[in-house]
Amino acid sequence: MSRGAGVASNPLRDPRDRRLPRVAGPCGLVLFGVTGDLSRKKLMPAIYDLANRGLLPPGFALVGFARRDWADEDFAQVVHDAVKEYARTPFREEVWDQLADGFRFVPGEFDDDEAFDRLAHTIADLDRVRGTGGNHAFYLSIPPKLFPVVVAQLKRSGLSARNGDEWRRVVVEKPFGHDLTSARELNRTLSVVFPPESVFRIDHYLGKETVQNILALRFANTLFEPIWNRSYVDHVQITMAEDIGIGGRAGYYDGIGAARDVIQNHLLQLLALTAMEEPVSFEAQSLRLEKTKVLSAVRIPDDLGSHTARGQYAAGWQGGEKVRGFLEEEAIPKTSKTETYAAIKLEVDTRRWAGVPFYLRAGKRLGRRVTEVALVFQRAPHLPFAATATEELGQNALVIRIQPDEGVTMRFGSKVPGTAMEVRDVNMDFAYGESFTESSPEAYERLLLDVLLGDPPLFPRHEEVELSWEILDPIEEYWAEHGQPDQYPSGGWGPDSATEMLARDGRVWRRP
Numbered sequence: 001m002s003r004g005a006g007v008a009s010n011p012l013r014d015p016r017d018r019r020l021p022r023v024a025g026p027c028g029l030v031l032f033g034v035t036g037d038l039s040r041k042k043l044m045p046a047i048y049d050l051a052n053r054g055l056l057p058p059g060f061a062l063v064g065f066a067r068r069d070w071a072d073e074d075f076a077q078v079v080h081d082a083v084k085e086y087a088r089t090p091f092r093e094e095v096w097d098q099l100a101d102g103f104r105f106v107p108g109e110f111d112d113d114e115a116f117d118r119l120a121h122t123i124a125d126l127d128r129v130r131g132t133g134g135n136h137a138f139y140l141s142i143p144p145k146l147f148p149v150v151v152a153q154l155k156r157s158g159l160s161a162r163n164g165d166e167w168r169r170v171v172v173e174k175p176f177g178h179d180l181t182s183a184r185e186l187n188r189t190l191s192v193v194f195p196p197e198s199v200f201r202i203d204h205y206l207g208k209e210t211v212q213n214i215l216a217l218r219f220a221n222t223l224f225e226p227i228w229n230r231s232y233v234d235h236v237q238i239t240m241a242e243d244i245g246i247g248g249r250a251g252y253y254d255g256i257g258a259a260r261d262v263i264q265n266h267l268l269q270l271l272a273l274t275a276m277e278e279p280v281s282f283e284a285q286s287l288r289l290e291k292t293k294v295l296s297a298v299r300i301p302d303d304l305g306s307h308t309a310r311g312q313y314a315a316g317w318q319g320g321e322k323v324r325g326f327l328e329e330e331a332i333p334k335t336s337k338t339e340t341y342a343a344i345k346l347e348v349d350t351r352r353w354a355g356v357p358f359y360l361r362a363g364k365r366l367g368r369r370v371t372e373v374a375l376v377f378q379r380a381p382h383l384p385f386a387a388t389a390t391e392e393l394g395q396n397a398l399v400i401r402i403q404p405d406e407g408v409t410m411r412f413g414s415k416v417p418g419t420a421m422e423v424r425d426v427n428m429d430f431a432y433g434e435s436f437t438e439s440s441p442e443a444y445e446r447l448l449l450d451v452l453l454g455d456p457p458l459f460p461r462h463e464e465v466e467l468s469w470e471i472l473d474p475i476e477e478y479w480a481e482h483g484q485p486d487q488y489p490s491g492g493w494g495p496d497s498a499t500e501m502l503a504r505d506g507r508v509w510r511r512p
């Protein structure tokens, strides 16, 4: 198929749009873990949305593999229901019919050789009838303990092997291990079977438009970069607040906690993009090089008791509803020490950032859902006003609003209208919804398409993963030795210990 064919007839595309669409060539995707939440809520809808936007090849194939007694039609029904409920773009019968023609289901256990032989047979058949050309991605949306089994099966059954120009890729969902040792072990397991360029580690935050916009904001403008350093920035706050609890994920979450769940990956990636130097290009190698340099320069404070905080949500009220505490959640032991809130102070030992603290916090059952990166600037060195004129003046801030209210806010002081000189903080806002007519694709649409195109810049390399664990491991060890996390009320902003942690530095958390 020529690039753009299959797109010309797509009514969702604006005919004036002259950008070259990135359309995947002939290929298929095998999904392990089709019965999980991620598949239903994110992956299946993303596949449909890509097809609907004309970005998948006409013969695209989706193969589900699971321990279920399903026929192809049962699998198609599961995908159909997921698409109807969660897809971003409107449902169109003709798109669905063409896509669903390429659905296959292979029932089996992960340790069943015969099931993998059947999978190999199915894929060979798809190459013949759908023209997938021997190009297949294997998406492991399964518990990490099963990775080695599936990867070994892919090798044994010949599925990881490719001929000539064909490609075989493996997509790995987090968690990439639970500490440095296990992450290294996982990387070894993968590298025995797949070369590094065929391994795609998903950190879905990197697929978010607003996260990619950190690089656009910094490196496409002259306005920000001159002040993006220790001479002007007082400190940086990176917040990932969620209003939801752990839902039905007790099995995954207990023993993992907020820091392993989202700081090790999403928040440290946000830190890396915020703190890194300009890459020589946006090629994967250059980007990863700069991120790796920053992560290697991250230093954790000596006194972890004063510079970290963790908590567990207690029962409370949220959104007008009574919600239970973490220790009362189903399948969570009453003695669980798992934190649902974590705050950490880090420093970046580079010329640009020496002495500038980066405060990271993430928590569940907080006041509202918001993810943001805030650069808080130093106070003006001198204020030529009467002291009373600036009583309400705070610090300038540049806030990159990752979600849900996507945009950028600049906060600065302005004269209050009237006869006296009085200066107060005001906000200047850029909102995606107001400036662009296109709505942002879901992170998984972007990342799945990148996998099928073999485009790696938005996927962390194993060095980044290992460096992130090096940062987190001593903190986790410290916490493991220091009793129970503090309780905080659901619907609030975390434990008092987190407030005190910043107060010791003479600072306060932002109230988004």
Ligand code: BG6
Binding pocket: 242, 261, 262, 371
């Ligand atoms: C996942 C975490 O990586 O990110 C979840 O495992 C969390 O615990 C989720 O809820 C949040 O993603 P998003 O895109 O809604 O911010």
